[in-house]
Amino acid sequence: MYPENVTVINHPLVQHKISMLRDIHTGTNEFRRLTEEIAMLMGYEALRDLPLEDVEITTPLETCMTPMIAGKKLAVVPILRAGLGMVSGILALTPSAKVGHIGLFRDPETHEPHEYYCKLPDPIDLRTIVVTDPMLATGGSAVAAVDFIKQHGGKTIKFMSIIAAPEGLERLSKAHSDIQIYCGHVDRQLNENAYICPGLGDAGDRIFGTK
Template identity: 80%
Template sequence: MENVFIMDHPLIQHKISMLRDYQTGTNEFRKLVEEIAVLMGYEAFRDLPMEEVEVTTPIETCKTPMISGKKLAVVPILRAGLGMVNGILTLVPSAKVGHIGLYRDPETHEPREYYCKLPESIGQRLVTVVDPMLATGGSAVAAIDFIKERGGKQIKFLCIIGAPEGIKRLREAHPDVQIYCGHVDRELNANAYICPGLGDAGDRIFGTK
């Protein structure tokens, strides 16, 4: 699928399997989400623009490549997306962090916004939206709608587990957005939970029920 990148690296797949286990406790779950975000970000940022700069080594002066000043922003979809932020910041410590708060209507399963705060100059930044789960796709589509309404242009979406329904919906709504997914699961159940999935990512990251 064009613009959809499945992260089939053995380390990512191994850590996702550990996430799925219902016996994995909160502390370990949180660490695994962060580690997976680092590994996924490493691949997602493969196309960052580079420029040659002059550096003086202990031996001599040379031209060497560095990222060419591209401003980055990471925007978690609250609350589960917060678990992936530190992983991205490990790779790009200078990135600004925004937040989009959505909750899922229990009747319609559609997203409702309750908070949106984005870094300034969002139109000049590469925006990486993070959420561990891409289920119906409603929250991802809504979050990217908000970012585009506020001037965002270059956007990537990172999720650890995606349902085919959510990937299809996000691709159709925002064909210009690159989607990076750790694993595509079988389907959504009647309650719009991903199967086999890993349960409620937010509850498992923050130890709530």
């Protein structure tokens, strides 16, 4: 049903919390907390293929070889500003991860993204990179963000969104068929203003309490 590089996380807890996010009566504090919780639940699934290596550990009883995550630390890269709302959920799983930022704004007429900021952990090419944005709408910002990361040398990239439109999912999966895409729910369609329907409104405004 979906492209091979797309995983829809249909865990009951994720679906329940997404329904609460959608509710117009959910206030800023609860919306922020739910976004963090969903990101953590999704991160558990998205990071299941992190490489492991055996290291020597001394327990209270003896010395043993036991698995730990191998290689350079994970990099979490939110697309500003709504993507920031998902960062703490992933950091709850991997507290030592480095955090970068990509700033994009969407042209109100063309709905195409424009970059205004990009700062990534170094060396980015040796890290598993998780790009976060609660809403995957047209896919323009997501494609541009992954483009920028690849231009800076990023290779192992995962994209996480809470809600996706079919149009954005198709655009991102085709433009970057080599990355893994995770979303919590695929909604019906985009409206004439490129908002996801039924969606949950503007995620950035609801996370930060702005309009």
